[in-house]
Amino acid sequence: MKTIYRNVLGGKAGTLDVLVLAAILFAVFPFALDPFRLSLLGKYLCYAFVAVGLVLCWGYGGILSLGQGVFFGLGGYCMAMYLKLEASDPVSTKIQSTPGIPDFMDWNQITSLPWFWEPFKSLPLTVIAVLLVPALLAFIIGVAMFKRRVKDVYFSIVTQAIALILSVLIIGQQGMTGGVNGITDLKTLHGWDIRSDSAKYILYYASGVLLIAGILFGRFLIASKVGKLLLAMRDKEERVRFSGYDVANFKVFVFVVAALFAAVGGALFTLQVGFMSPSFVGIVPSIEMVIFAAVGGRMSLIGAVYGTLLVNFGKTYFSETFPSLWLYFMGGLFILVVMLFPNGIAGLMDSHVRPWLARRRGARLRNAETPADAPPVDSSLPGTATVRSPSPLAPGEGASTPRVQPAH
Amino acid sequence: MSWFSEFGAILAMQGFNGLSVFCVLLLMALGLAIIFGQMGVINMAHGEFLTIGAYTTYLFSSLTTSYAPAFAPYYFFFAIAGAFLIAFCVGYLVEWGLIRHLYRRPLDTLLATWGLSLVMQQAFRSTFGAKEVSATLPDWLMGSVKPSESIDIPINGLFVMGLTVILTGMLALLLYRSQWGLRVRATTQNRIMSGAVGINTRRVDRITFALGCGIAGIAGAAFTTIGSTGPTSGSLYIVDTFLTVVLGGAASLAGTIASAFTIAQTQATAEFFMHGSMAKVLTLSAVVLILMMRPQGLFSIKVRR
Structure with a gap:
């Protein structure tokens, strides 16, 4: 129980951070924002999945992937293909020359469903595909690159090229993928209308819950031995290799995890927005996702969420105004x-806001002490107060868990 | 027999198309290759330096046509020099203000220069408008040569090709036959030892970066002869250019030339057989696959990092 508290929730400070995030997501925003803004926020939360994955892969693993849009898009497209097939049943598409296939295929003179669309007739297979397709691609890329010790900038350029390849491919194969417009007019998920207001609220809450679950999983990963090894690899790869670890395997693992995060985000994105298009796959969206993580703080899982929300609100505000x-x-x-x-942001919090809060708390405690003429060591005061104030580096947390990097 | 000559003509034209792509790719990749090879810096804004060169040429052309029409046949050479100078100066400033603070963090350089490219694109859009512009070409650049009945080679393509050859030759001379080139090659191969023997590596870096940007500016001037210029023209080529440099093997001039040739000819040949976008997918995938098998690129020299 105690290890879960320490490793997954991140001790007292970490728990507080998660609770604050949950309160903001589940209590403040749904009541402060109208349904339109809330659905925008739901969209941003999907990007936050990618940013959290990037924190693990880039911040901790030192692997800068400029192709996260690929995995986001693959997850989103898998979900969109299922929804599209459900939306184009033979009854509602009877005006087409071939009823029962998606409308854009009909427009492009395709008369039968391509083979790779077949699995997406079933929901369980779709859910498996949402996770498996991006993970498999990430695994193949990862094994091919990391086993040959491709790293740093080279890896980034190759992932960027892959983002370009996939987006050009999707746009080029208009008949099978919907082309530039993407897969649009999605209506129901297994009979459940995803366009209604209530569905939007439910999907928003579902995304929030999954996101926080993802953050907790990320924390567990960081606190575990894998997390320590990732940090060690990022800073001194050769030493980890000489210590007998297979560096490539750990890199492949964290890259696949980041891809999975992106894929889940993509699938939820399709559900909330009701379409998927190549504009979320290419180079520009992929590199924008990196800036979400960078603004939030590349070493902070929760910071990545705030960074994503902030940049996207900024984007919406500026592009409207x-x-x-x-x-x-x-x-x-x-x-x-x-x-x-x-x-x-997380770095600023740790270097400026938290010490300032700690100083204020220390000052308040001292002020409370002086009028009562209390002796400096008072047994009636909680012991933690006197322990805490002289250590501004680790506020809100006992000295029992020394950590290499701030992980909240 | 007529079938044969027709086939030969198609082959020649197709080869020429490939050569045009090759020239643009090489002109852009040359600048990037010396920057990346020497400093390990990824300059995502490289495409925008090409756009600077192209807009400079456009400015020269519109100034000439409105103030000195008699000067029109010769303005292009001055435009090339102007494009080089302006891109060189902007590059110098960028190195001084941005890049030199990030030498120890190559991945961060990548992000910062991407930000720079966004800013520059918007600056172009505010200055020159979102619409594509094109320079008025002097008469001697128009038209085409007809070596035989069915072959038609445009002069502007030949001009770009000539410019590429001259520029590559000059760069090779500079790198392998001059004092400065010696310093650059020394810094590339072993930065610490170069510093120890008295080379001011910081200064070499700055000049190299500015020179790479200046070459991109010339590429932009050449670019105006075969296409129109928009705020995002440069960024269209950036991924291809990076792949060219990486495929060629960093710090190798011959490698860059070879890989630009391979990529361009593959793309032009593939475009003959299939749709343009599929040709691009095929080419890029082939390059990525080769890089997965041979991460150090086609040609690589020993470098101590």
Whole structure:
């Protein structure tokens, strides 16, 4: 029980962070925002999955993937194919020359369902595909690259090329994939209308719950031996290799985990937005997903969520209000975060806000002590107060769990 | 016999198309290759330096046509020089303001230069508008050569090809026959030892970066002869260019030339047999597969990092 508390929830401070996030997601936003804004927020939460995966893979593993849009898109497309087949039953598509196939296939003179669409007639197979297809691709890329010790910038460029390949492929094969427009007009999930307001709320809450579950899983991973090895590999890969570990396997593992996060985000995205298109697959969306994680803090799972929400709200705000300034904002953000705040919001929290809070709390405690003329060591005061204030580096947390990196 | 000559003509035209793609790719990759090879820096904004060169040429052309029409046949050479100078200066400033702070973090350089490319794209859009513009070409660049009845080779393509050959030759001379080139090659191969023998590696870096950007500017000037320029023209080529450099093997001029040739000819040949987008998919996939099997690229030299 205690190990779960420490490793999964991250001790007292970590639990508090998760609770604050849950309160904001489940209590504040649904009541403060109208359904339209809330559905936007639901969309952003799907991106947050990708950002959390990137924290594990890039922040801890040191692997910068510029192709997360590929996995996001594959997850999303798998889900969209199922929904599309359900939306194009023979009755509602009877005006087509071939009823029962998606409308864009009919427009492109395709008369029978391509073989790779067949599994998506069943929901269980679809759910398996959502997870398996991106994981398999990530596994193949990972094994091919990491076993040959391709790393750093080379890996990033290859993943970027893969993002380009997939988006060009989807756009080129219009008849089978829907082309530039993507797969649109999605209506029901196993008979359940996903377009109604109530469905939007349910999907929003489901995304939030899954996201927090994902964060807790990420924490578990970071606190485990794998997490320690990932950090060690990131900083001194050769030493880990000489210690007898197969570095490539750990890299493949964390890359697959990040791909899975992205895929789940993509599938939920399709459900909430009601379509999927190649504009979420290519180079630009993939690299934007990296900036979500960078703004939140590449070492902080929860920070990644806040970073995603902040950047996307900024994006929506700027593109609604000052459309011409939007790219300046985004570009400036890239430069600023990388040059001045490499650890993002979470880094600022740890270096400035938390010590400040601790100082304030210390000052308040001292103020409370002086009028009562209490002796400095008072047995009636909780012992933690006196232990805590002299250590500004680890506020809100006993000295029992020294950690290499802040993991909240 | 007529069938045979027709086939030969198609082959020649197709080969020429491939050569045009090769020239643009090589012109862009040259600058990137010396930057990436020497400093290990990924410059995502490289495509925007091409756009700078292209817009400079456009400016020269519109200034000439409105103020000195008599000067029109010769302006292009000045435009090339201007494109080089402006791109060189911007590159110098970027290195000074941005890149030099990030040498120890190559992945972060990648993100920061991506941000820079977004800013530059928006700056182009605000200055020149979102619509594509094209420079008015001097008369001698128009038209085509007809070596035989069915072969038709455009002059602007030949001009770009000539420019590519001259530029590559000059760069090779500079790298392998000059004092500066010696310093660059020394820094590439062993940065610490170069510093120890008295080479100011920081200064070499800055000049190399600026020179790479300047070459991209010339590429942009050449680019205006075969296509129109928009704010995002440069970024269309960036992934192909990176793959060219990586496939060629970092820090190898011959490798860059060979890989640009391979990629361009593969793409042009594939385009003859299938749809353009599928040709691109096929080419890029082939390059990625080769890189998976041979991560160090086609040609690689020994480098101590």
